[in-house]
Amino acid sequence: MNAVFRATVLHMRSVAPYRTQFLLVLALMVVLDLRSPTGLMVATAVILAPYLAVQPFQIADKADLTTLYAVLPVTRRAVLLAYYAWAVVVYLGALIVGTALSYVAARVEGDAFGGGQLTTLLTMSWALFAVNVAVQFPLLIRFGYTRVNVLATILPIALIMLAAYKLHLTIDAGQVWLPLLGVAGAAVLVISATLTAHVFRHPE
Amino acid sequence: MPETPAFALRGVNCAVGNGFALRDVGFELPTGYVMGLIGANGAGKTTTIRCLLGMRGIDSGEIELLGRRVPGSVSLRQDVGVVLDHTYFVGEWRLAEVERTLRPFYDRWDGARYRQLLDEFGLDPKARVKNLSRGMAMKLMIAVALSHRARLLVFDEPTSGLDPVARAELVGIIGDFLLDEGHSVLFSTHITADLDRIGDFVTLIHDGRVVDTGPKDEILDAYRVVRGGPDELTDLIGVELIGARRSPAGVEALVRTDEAGLLDGRVLVEAPTLEEIAIHIGLSSARPALRTRTRGAAA
Amino acid sequence: MRVVLSNSSGIPLYQQIKEQVGAAVLTGELAEGEALPSVRALARDLRISIITTTRAYAELAAEGFISTVPGKGAYVLPLDSALVREQLLRQVEEGLQTALDAARRAGLGRDDVVRILDGLLDSEYEHA
Incomplete structure (x- = not known):
């Protein structure tokens, strides 16, 4: 297909050799949070997904892939947009895995699963993930992975999400706002991607 | 001599972070020949190459590569192979994976040639990039460049850290590449012994300026x-x-x-x-x- | 084609190639019509610059030893061309001059030299 697709596959291939490591992270979360189906889902969507989303930056720094991107017949714009495409793919992947695991966990525990609570969690996690990526990626693109403290940007958002979840603040109160939240997440992501691809379109 | 030069820089100025710069850099290479870019470390060789390849923006001047303006369409990169003193591939990739990853980007990728070159260069397709020696890493980058049918090979300090045998092999590879009159080579070096024999043209660079350029003799x-x-x-x-x-x-x-x-x-x-x-x-x-x-x- | 280059002779590389190929043509080691490697193949094989081999071939062509076909290669021209004949004449003269110099140092007279030359010519034509 087009250049962004090819660049997304390239990001995927750079991350691929480290898959065992990511599976270990996932396994760790399963072990830690198996008691609570919803907790498990939140964990995959809010911790695993952002962690995976920044991997192309880390590997690019380590293996001088910025040079590869400048040597390959692919525009810088496509490479930048592909970072975002990769993030969305990762989020969807984490979501599917998280939901599936949560479902299994719910069955095992005999808990109820689905309905309003599920929708709320999914929308919340999406919005937070989107904000997270929209803030992080321009920084990572501008300064590189080694010079940006990824934890510093992930942690506050992850903590808000966890706090909200633990305090059951959002489950019912947020219902009205959910559609807006979902759209806002997508919008923030699109704006960040568009701006980044424009501002950083020239090399160095 | 063919009309279009392999590349030409004219009056190129480039400011770099801490005050270093290229000042009024101009030189060109006719298609079909080898040029050595000679200068001490820090003279501006790498910056010049990065500007030439469009990897770095310039402040003024004009750059032409294979008959087209730089910076311009990225399709120009179909014809250019870049060999650095380090690889720019993921260390964990196996050499067969390098091909699978890069292939979709090139219109003229020749998989059979890639495998043949790996074989010729004594590289195992199952080896990982991070385990290659300096000389093998260089050959891998050359194999990639030749597999997508590059017409211009650009080497940045190819021989630094290479043993004499690998340097001699490189000279042979460049000789083979230049059998085609449409192929050209630029390489930067501070080891001039490599150039004393095979270089057709030489550009001397010092302190961000071209001191002299022309046929070696x-x-x-x-x-x-x-x-x-x-x-x-x-x-x-x-x-x-x-x-x-x-x-x-x-x-x-x-x-x-x-x-x-x-x-x-x-x-x-x-x-x-x-x-x-x-x-x-x-x-x-x-x-x-x-x-x-x-x-x-x-x- | 045999070309052996010296790095320390002080003679430019193109000159060495030119002399060796020229000599091979004159001795008949390279026969008329024989194909020579292309400029680029020779540069690769000798590991020298293309400009150097181009120059050697250009001068060999100018002196009538070879003919170059752009993009293809070069081949050996027939020996009887006027330029080559001139080359050979010059070699004969140079050789005889060397002989005369030696004769003078040895104190040989004109008759001695002529007798030696006659002797050489006789044995040369007996064998022929």
């Missing part, structure tokens, strides 16, 4: 090494000593051939090697006077 003819006693080669009129090195035993410097006739008959005047030219130009703290050497019609 003309450059060699343009300078002389002079050596004299401790008291000699002082108060010269009409002769500029380039990068003079004085010691209690004597003095050694570079002069332009057309000025060498003005020297006292007692000093020793000899034809220089590229290395001697590079050393003395590197030693000259003030930038050498940029006088336009009368350039014969290129080759």
Whole structure:
């Protein structure tokens, strides 16, 4: 297909050799949070997904892939947009895995699963993930992975999400706002991607 | 000689972070030949190459690569192979994976040729990039470039850290590549022995400026090494000593051939090697006077 | 084609190639019509610059030893061309001059030299 697709596959291939490591992270979360189906889902969507989303930056720094991107017949714009495409793919992947695991966990525990609570969690996690990526990626693109403290940007958002979840603040109160939240997440992501691809379109 | 040069830089200025810069850099390579870009570390070789490849923006001037403007369409990169002193692939990739990853980007990728080259270069498709030696890593980058049918190979310091056998192999690979008249090679180096034989053209760069550029033999003819006693080669009129090195035993410097006739008959005047030219130009703290050497019609 | 280059002779590389190929043509080692490697193949094989081999071939062509076909290669021209004949004449003269110099140092007279030359010519034509 087009250049962004090819660049997304390239990001995927750079991350691929480290898959065992990511599976270990996932396994760790399963072990830690198996008691609570919803907790498990939140964990995959809010911790695993952002962690995976920044991997192309880390590997690019380590293996001088910025040079590869400048040597390959692919525009810088496509490479930048592909970072975002990769993030969305990762989020969807984490979501599917998280939901599936949560479902299994719910069955095992005999808990109820689905309905309003599920929708709320999914929308919340999406919005937070989107904000997270929209803030992080321009920084990572501008300064590189080694010079940006990824934890510093992930942690506050992850903590808000966890706090909200633990305090059951959002489950019912947020219902009205959910559609807006979902759209806002997508919008923030699109704006960040568009701006980044424009501002950083020239090399160095 | 074909009309379109392999590349040409004209009046290129480039400011780099901490004040370093390229100033009015201009030189070109006719298609079908090898050029060596010679200069000390920090002279601006890598910056020049990065500007040429469009990996770095320039502040003013003009760059033409394979007949097209830089920066321009990325499709130009279909025709250019880049070999650095380190790989720019994921260390965990196996060499077969390198192909699978890069292939979709190139219109003319030739998988059979890639496998054949790996075999020829003694590279195992199952080996991982991170486990390659310096020489093998260089060959991998060359194999990639040749597999997408690059017409211009650009090497940045290809021979630094290579053992003599690998350097000799590189010379052979470049010779094979140049059998096609449409192929050209640029390489930067501070080891001039590599160039003494296979280089057709030479560009000397010092402190961000081009000191001299042209066919290698003309450059060699343009300078002389002079050596004299401790008291000699002082108060010269009409002769500029380039990068003079004085010691209690004597003095050694570079002069332009057309000025060498003005020297006292007692000093020793000899034809220089590229290395001697590079050393003395590197030693000259003030930038050498940029006088336009009368350039014969290129080759 | 045999070309052996010296790095320390002080003679430019193109000159060495030119002399060796020229000599091979004159001795008949390279026969008329024989194909020579292309400029680029020779540069690769000798590991020298293309400009150097181009120059050697250009001068060989100018002296009538070879003919170059752009993009293809070069082949050996027939020996009887006027330029080559001139080359050979010059070699004969140079050789005889060397002989005369030696004769003078040895104190040989004109008759001695002529007798030696006659002797050489006789044995040369007996064998032929």
